[in-house]
Amino acid sequence: MPASSVVRHDDFDFTIDGPIVVHGPEPLDTKIVEIPLRIRNDAKVVSYQWMPATAYLVDAGGGRYDADASQSTPATSITHGQSARVKVVFSVPYYAPDLRLAFWDGVLMGDVFDGLRYARLRLRLDL
Numbered sequence: 001m002p003a004s005s006v007v008r009h010d011d012f013d014f015t016i017d018g019p020i021v022v023h024g025p026e027p028l029d030t031k032i033v034e035i036p037l038r039i040r041n042d043a044k045v046v047s048y049q050w051m052p053a054t055a056y057l058v059d060a061g062g063g064r065y066d067a068d069a070s071q072s073t074p075a076t077s078i079t080h081g082q083s084a085r086v087k088v089v090f091s092v093p094y095y096a097p098d099l100r101l102a103f104w105d106g107v108l109m110g111d112v113f114d115g116l117r118y119a120r121l122r123l124r125l126d127l
Contacts, residue, residue, distance in 0.1 A: 007103055011043035014055075014103060017085075021127050024091070032071075033057070033090045033127065035101060040083040048078045054105040055088045057125075060098035065090050099125045 052072035071089035
């Protein structure tokens with residue numbers, strides 16, 4: 001995943017810095033995927049509330065993998081005009097095919113224009 005990959009939703013940008021895969025020793029049929037993100041809040045007034053559940057992975061078969069909240073950056077408030085770095089961690093089957101990163105954090109003001117695109121966007125991860 002190139003570092004320049006950006007997902008824009010309303011006034012918020014999610015930039016993927018590049019996934020790091022760590023093969024977990026137990027159980028052997030899973031792998032741990034850590035994805036560092038930079039979130040920029042371009043809003044003029046409102047803060048953005050990041051939650052690990054915002055990001056999830058999907059595989060080629062439609063399987064969904066939610067973030068491990070205990071290993072990911074906890075909920076974080078990002079003040080308007082600021083950015084923050086967070087990490088989301090997933091435990092997925094070792095051979096999960098064609099993993100893609102997706103985001104969903106509910107309906108925002110800009111959804112009238114970009115909500116459908118945002119809801120369907122899937123970024124391919126080159127692991």
